[in-house]
Amino acid sequence: MKSTNAPADGVAPGDRKGRKASKETRQLQLIEATIDSLAKRGYAETTLANVADGAGLSRGIVNFHFESKERLLIATLQSMADEYSAHWMGAYEKAGPSFAARLWALVAADFDRKITTRRKLAAWCAFWGEAKSRPTYQALCGARDARYQQLFEELVTGLKAEGAYGFEPKATTLSLCAMLEGLWWRLMMSDGLTREEAHAAAIEFLVGLFPRHMSREGPNTP
Template sequence: MRAGTAGKASMKAAERVSGEGEKRGRKASKETRRQQLIEATIDSLAKRGYSETTLADVADGAGLSRGIVNFHFESKENLLVATLQYMAEEYADHWGGALERVGPSAASRLWALVQADFDRRICTKRKLAAWCAFWGEAKSRPTYQALCGARDVKYQETVIQLCAELKAEGGYSYAPEPMAISLCALLEGLWLRLMMGDGTTREKALEAAIEFVVNIFPRHLTRQGPAAP
């Protein structure tokens, strides 16, 4: 009897483990499909633009049925909001991680921010084109502004703080906030140049950004990186 009871208990335990594994598998599959659809949306935005992107295009691009798209997002607007949220979070995590990996000096942190904007993982033609598609719609869609607004503010505040620290250390004559806005505008403008395909490459864009910061912060930065203390 004890052996039989032990056998039943073992079978129940195995069933529980199997059930939990199936649940994890279903969850992973759901997350994987959502990510496939988001990536396909980015591809479609880059290829067709905002207004021409349809749920059918996204489904075909992801290699999934149109019913799957409806199941996960219900509407084109929900899918686009999820895609923008994913891209905004990816970008924020990217530059935030770049800051975490460097030392505490303002020069190192500013250098890391500039480098991060032209990293191959974040600065691709398809992602830049998708960003441009969303930017074109942001003015008339408060939801899009809200998704990116707080992160944009945090980024700009970070740059302002770094400019203030560098001014205090180097005795520069600029005002920190206008200088930070100028730097942010330069980086955004270089992204637009890359998206327009006017011959500007990612390497050239990074070189231009470096040239700007080297001339603004000559006591802290060189073309090779932060100056030695």
Template sequence: MRKVDPEARGHKASKETRQLQLIEATIDSLARRGYAETTTALVAVGAGLSRGIVNFHFESKEKLLIATLQYMADEYAAHWRAAYEKGGGDPARQLASMVTADFDRSISSKRKLAAWCAFWGEAKSRPTYQALCGQRDQAYHDTIIQICTALKADGGYDFNARATAMGLSAMLEGLWLRLLLGAEGLNRETACQAAFEHLASIFPRHFSRSDLDTRESA
């Protein structure tokens, strides 16, 4: 969780700082209480601010939640894009970097995963949430398809790149869910290892079961 300077709780805190305090408190509330039980009053208490400050910056609970989802979507997008760039022009390194990044503490803490699940649970009936989540998913999925297509051509694999990309995304989302539910023996490190096992089974000419250790020590 990002730390906010204690002085930011004073009267001269910037608009951006206030909003970040409230967004972080909203993530906390979603993780602890779920969507239905999260209120502006509880968010204000969690942020150490008055309810009037919440209303001043976001006007309503719905606008606060939309801002929180947008913040999380932007954070995730910046995170995976940075991981992709870290892989340079090598599709295997790009994919390895993106998969490893998905299990970074800043992204896949139980707190963040619980907040994501709270929003996913509401997305079906809320077009705004669908749009925000859809933008994130589509850009990510298009990139995974691009990588799978390049690896297929390079390795001579016999698979459908689009279907394989969809399966990879579903596998990673499933590991996130199991992390949130506290599956026995699973933590971020073992989840990442499981993901690399899957990569080795799909792309044996590009990944091996020792890749996680060698890539992390590089």
């Protein structure tokens, strides 16, 4: 006698889960291969064919999962933007309640080895080059989203109150974020600046802005 609990579609829950995992694995393989291709060939020369070859998968698999180069590229950019956001959010949450520790953690996260690999920076650069004419790219490239900017302003405002600094918080936040974006741009351009040098430069900026809260060794303990 057949069980009355059998699924209506005849597919066991475990099988459905396995198929879903397989689909996610394939898509991740293709996204990683796209990042590699963008880093190696640039935007214009990246094709579905060389992405498939780089992933070790058939070209039909690429078409099945993404249908077009544009959809694959958007998925890749979305994946990179999600990774970036999750990374800085995690750093912020782990830093504790101190304004100084949180700001220090956010800046350090921007230059973490996981985020600033050469291949990922090159892929970001390729997307930025296309962003002006593609609104979808422009929105996704702005990984430093409104919440990110808001957090910086909140931290800068809190540090001003604690340290009785004389700067204006909104303008100071703008200059701080512009400095970080500029260092990232130089890293993307591969002009010889290293990740460690960029992070050290950002620390100098923090120490100059918040001398009562920051030193080159880290945030001062209250």
